[in-house]
Every structure is written in C-alpha cells, then in structure tokens.
Amino acid sequence: MMLRDLTRSLKTRGEKGLAPFLTAGFPDDETFLRLLGAASSAGCRMIEIGIPFSDPIADGPVIQESSKRALEAGMTLRKALALAEKASKTVPAALVFMSYFNPILRMGLEEFSGCARRCGVSGVIVPDVPVEEAGEIRRALSENGIPLIDLVAPTSSGSRIERIASAADGFLYLVSVTGVTGVRSALSGDLGGFVERVRERTELPLYVGFGVSTPEEARETARHADGVIVGSALIRIIQGARTNDEAVEKVGAFLKNMKQAMNESGRS
C-alpha cells in the first residue's frame, strides 16, 4: 500500500498511528529485524528506520549513541537497504527510512531511490534537507513511487508551512519542540496550538515526533495529532536490557501499552 493510502485510511478510521523509530543494525542486525517484527505485532503500521551517520546534528545523545554503535558494527546505507528488503518480506508495517543527506548523496540520488523501491521502502525522511533544497531528491524518489516526508517545526512560519505542505506527500512530520531528538521532562507547552496551526493549512495526516517518551505523553499528543513517532525512549529500553531477548520483549510491550493509551485518546 502506498504510504499516503495507509496514513489516510488510518485517519479516516480514526485510528491513531504509532510509528516507532529504530536505528538500523542496533543493537545488532538480527535483533534489529526482530525488533521490527515486535513493533509490527504491537500494532504499528509504520516503522522508521534510522540510518546511522557520523554527524547526526538533529539527534540527541541517545540516538547519537545508537548510531555510533551501529556504525562501529559496520552499518551502512546499503546494508540498511538489504535489511529492509529482508524485513519487508515478513513485516507488514510500512518501512520509512530516516537518513541524513550525505550517505544518500554519496550513493547517488537515483541509485538510492531505485534501490529503496526494490527493497520495499515506503517513504524517506531527510532531516537536513529543508523544502528549499528538496527538489532533486523528491523528484528522484517520486519517480520510484516513494514520497519524501517533510518536517515542520514550531519555528516554521505560516507561509513556510503552506509551502512545505503543498510539496509534501504521505504525512507531515511535526517536530514537537525546538531542539534535538530525545526524552524530555515535559512536552512543549503549546503542542495543541502548533498542530492546529498546521492543520489549518493542510489535509495531510500529522505525525508528531521528538521527545514523546511515555504512554501518557503519546495519549496527550494523539489528542491533537494523527500519529506519534517515538524513538529515543525505545533506544533507551534496548540499551537498558540485559539481553537481546529482553530488549525485543520490552520494546513490544512498551509499544503495545503506548498504542493502547493512544486509542483511549480517540475515545475521550
């Protein structure tokens, strides 16, 4: 299913989307694949796969650490594509890549886009490519039927939101706070107002990420948004687990809880 059909059908049904973020190859290739399976079994229809990069300027310490570990174990964009190809045969969830621009640029925009299609990638997020610079990669991806997912920040002006929304496809990724990814003690004060500001300007489903770390925060966020993206909280669970089995089990249970909490928001 195309990403836009998936996110729209969820929205139409009133089901809140929960999209976990997992770092490719973390803590190792096999456990990473099992984590994708566990996330899908927990009811996640979309999973973000983070491609590790040497200089992740939009990430906080938790994801920096998982990226570093994965890089040290030899993870690359090409290997992540191969893992996605493997996963796409057994995991029904849509796989969305999140990669900084340089690894994609080095591989080549056309080659990456074609490869992503063949490997079953449904969407691509590039956190260091704003709408001004997105023309070529958006074109290369869309020739392969893959949307480039755009981000909107609390600092984006109304006219920027309109410009971004008119180019966007699939869903919009709302950065909940000004800052890097990671667990925070409190969510942004005016998330509702921010989501509303974007909602007024687009029909696209809105997913909120950066700093959502507990089922309660997910429920609160889902009252405003169509979906929630959770990353650092999961990576912390994996880092804290004594064994890989425990990591898979705990991530599955955590996502199930979160999903349940979010669905309660739909009924409230």
Added chain:
Amino acid sequence: MSVSEGSSRGRFGGYGGQYVPETLMSCLLELEKHYASAKADPAFGTELQKLLREYSGRPTPLYFAGNLSRQYGGKARIYLKREDLNHTGAHKINNCLGQVLLARRMKKQRIVAETGAGQHGVAAATVAALFQMECTVYMGEVDMERQRPNVLRMELLGAEVVPVLTGSRTLKDATNGAIRDWVTNVESTHYILGSSVGPHPYPTLVRDFQAVIGQETREQILAAEGRFPTHVIACVGGGSNAIGIFSAFLDDDVRLFGVEAGGSIHGHAASLSEGLPGVLHGAYSYLLQDDDGQVAMAHSIAPGLDYPGVGPEHSSLKDSGRVTYVRVTDQDALGGFSDLSKLEGILPALEPSHAVAFTRQLLANGADGADLIVINLSGRGDKDIESIEEMLKS
C-alpha cells in the same frame, strides 16, 4: 551527481546551500534579512569600522619580512599581513565584531560558538563580554588539551566552555555541539559561526566581514611597492582568513594559493585536495568522507585546520582554477613556525605556519615570476607553545 539545482540562494558555482533541520530555517532567513538591512544601513558600517579601528586595532600592518625573504632565496620580497596583531591575536575578531552587531540587531541575548584552535572561541567570548551577552563555546576535548591557554582565556572572559566528547573530539564535533545547542535555543541565541562554512548566509557573511583583510592588503601593498603582489598565500581550514584576503584580488592578475593541512601518517585535513563534494554542517562542499558517505576523521597538528570540510566558495574557486590549493605536512609547518620565529621574531600560529612553509617550498622550486609575495599571517602562536614543546620533545 550534483545538487546544484537546489536553492539558488547562497550558491558558489554549485556549492553551498542550506542543508539544515527545518527548525533552523526561519532563523537563517531572519539572519539573511537582518544582514541585508545592516548592509544598507550606514550606521551599521560606521559602528563596525569604529570597533575594528579602536577596539581591534585595525588596520593591521603589512610587514616586509626582510630576513625571511633573504633566507628563502632573496629573489622574492615577502610581506606578512599581520592579522596576528589584532586584539585577541587572530583574524577571527573581524567576523565576531560584525556578527555580534547583527546579534544585537536581532535582539538575541546569547551567543554560541564552536572553536578548534580556540582563537574563534576567544574572539566570540570577547565580543560577548563587550556587548554583555551570555556566551557558550563548544570545544573538542582533544583541542581543549592542546590549546589550554585559550580555554583559560575564554573562561576568564566569562564564557562557558563545553567540552565535546563525541566523534573525533575536535572542530567537527565542536561544530555539531554548537549546532545542537542552537537548534534547542534558537529563539534566544545567535550562532557566531567562525569560518566561511555552514549554511547560507554564513559563508557570504563571514567572507564579507573578513574582506577587510584583503582590502587593506591591496592598499598597503600598492603604497609600499606600487604594484600588486604576484602571489598571495593563506592557510585553509574552513577558509575564512583565506577568503578574506583572496576576495580583494580575485579579478586581478595575482596568483592565489590556499594551503591545506597535509598532516602526517596519522591522516590529513586536505578536503579540497583529497575530498569529494558532500554535505556537512549545512553546506554542499568538498568533504573528506568514505564510500558510504560517512564523514572521515581529519588530522592536523594545527587545531584550526583540523576539519574535514571547507567553505563552499573555496570549492567553487578550486573547480574554476582561480585558486590553487596545495598541502603542507605537519612537519613542514613546524619548519615554517621555526623560520618565522627565529628570523623575524614573530611566533606564528601553527595554522599560518602552513602558509609560511608553502612559501619556502614554492621559492625553493624556483617558481616563475614569484617576486612579490603576501602571506596572510592569520594568528599568533602563543596558544601553541605548549603543544609545540611536546612535539619537539617527542
């Protein structure tokens, strides 16, 4: 492979652009707008000129290095543009004074900066003290160790120095730290980027604030010699001192040389000589990277050159052939340091010591028509004496 069809703003040839998280875009647009209005405002120029003159001590001298000229063969007259005589000891203050005035126009109360050698950090801490702003400087742990005097200077000036423990623990990672801080505090904070790198408008802005080096040199060499130099030589890390002096001679018959850090068996920082175009810290430019697009570790004896990227305008000047980019090893740079110290009584920073060393090589190889040379002596070497002592011992 090219991304030259991206935003046409802030491009040099195909290089440059604005590859940053969306959170920063409104701030970059605001900076661009304020910079345009400041340029059009005569009061801004007047205030900056006054600060450069009365606070930093400009114009800096253009000094004829007679002993060095004789030692290097006697066929060329070698001049030094004495940026080391600026307040705080390097060219970095030129840019910091300009940017802090912009920060004030934007009503920011806090400054964040990255530093490698510590010269930019000291300059940023200095202007923050002068304008009573808060200042946080990110510095790699390795650099804090090898440039200890500058860490102390920044702290005495009231800045907070945050050690960066990730990656190579040098300038690249300090820049990551500063960008992450900026993303988080973007409403209150101005990021004083210290080199002609980063997303638009930084490469243009930093070049413009450093262009004073070239403008003065042009007038001074005409006054002293009645003609333009045959060669202008500057070291290149990110490239701000080089673009500052080159910018005044781009349209003249003057040969321009950018000297990169050739390092040692432990690696190098010669992004233009050895790298491939890629995106780091917001700009598309030459970059040291591996086949998978991961940024490679740079190495240089000179912390200010120890950076895997380079300013986008230099990438364009390399491709067009207008500037020749060369490399000099750590060992040769130490030779340049020693020559200038013993022959002229000037302790240069390790960064411009690379430019001195290249001048020696150029003249030793009997370069055609090289008879009037200007070296941009971008900073003084006091910061380096401890680490040079270590290296000479080992």
